Amino acid sequence: MFIPCDRGGDSAVPDFKGFTLLMPAVSVGNVGQLAIDLVISTLDMTKVGYFYTDCLVPMVGNNPYATAEENSTELSINAEVYSLPSKKLVVLQIRSPFIKNKYRPFCATLLSWVKSSKCARVVLLSSSHAYQRDDEQLLGTPLRYLLTPDLERAVGDRMKELNWKEMEKVAAYPGISNTDKVLHIPGGGITKLLFTESCSEGIQMAVLLKFCSEGDNIPDAFVLVNYLNEWLQLIKSEVSTSNNSTDPSSQWKIPSSWRLLFGNGLPPALF
């Protein structure tokens, strides 16, 4: 599944042992994917390979993180892997939806790659339909987290220190009391499947998600990536001298491919 890039003479498979794998779920508002774009763009990560898979709709374009003429002509496809060894971080970006009935095989192959490459843990960025929240969830923070039991033992205390809210379980049959509580992540794509599979296979996985709706999801992406940063500290949050508050939003670099997200400029002939 994973094909390493040919970087000059060194075509050895990169070593991800002990790394944190950060990846998005293709979910409502594409928030996870937008957040991953911000991470790759800001940290100027190097592409180290891609996934050769028949599970995602094919697409190709030129480098979405181009900053100048020279680096704008590298081709980019639907599932690519970037790495930053100094932070022991490997990032998977997914750029297209799943082909019908192919998301299960993809999850299985992905998790087996996680195990074979010996990643220490997986952090999944995702989102869920805001309109499906219950009364209590409508109040307070729209951000939630989930940890597999193995990761709970390692970092559960840190989440408590950060005062993060765990994703609530809901009744399996709404309206009927005394039923089992189950995990329900509407609009989350493969989030629930990956999480439950990771629980049963002993993979350390954290899910960070935001409740949102379709629309201009750039602000949601910033909120989610700042949430991630509270824990992983990927970039330093500088204290702003003007209002003495920590607002790391300005330190994330928006990639050049985010231009024209909502269509072309208007034709002057219209007026």
Add this chain to the structure above:
Amino acid sequence: MATFFGEVVVAPSRAGLDEEEEAREETPEDREIRREIEKKRYRRRGRLRLEIRESAEEPLVCSRFIVAIGRNAAAFLSSFILDSVCWEVVGVVKLWNEWCRTSSTTNVLPTDSFCLFYRLISDPTVLLCQCSCYVAEDQQFQWLEKVFGSMQKKGLQVTILSTCPVADYKTQESTLTLVSPFLKALKTKEFQEQVCCPLLEQPNIVRDLPAA
């Protein structure tokens, strides 16, 4: 998402999720329709088949492979490149999906569910493919594996010709002012020759079979 009438409906998501389909129970009619479509795909064209003419060598040795995807690109090749003197048919990919317009197996239009392969008689390592039928997203990978799997590649150079609607092109200016013909290209870093038109700039992308 709530509508005017107070009911809650499932909002379509840009992320293209079909998870609800798994959770929702299929009615017997749905199940029957799905099974029939799958059977039809399999029966009509025996899934996706690549047939190479018996007299052609197997596998086909190829140094240059030109693929025209879509009716416009295929028509371009028919009008300007192909003729019966210089080119011969060496193979065909047969496939069927719900987008094929013909419903009967006897009166099938060749372009509907066939992709024809031609070979240049003066240089048999030059292959050309006209693919004007629609290759569904779950058939694209199979198409590629069958076609490229049957070739013996010798310093292979692949050229893909395709068209996209102007309305899909993202640019700061209005699309009314674009020059005609409006050509853009994507190339791998291994392609060292001069490209005859500017490269496709972000945020534009190519999808489906040309991308695959």
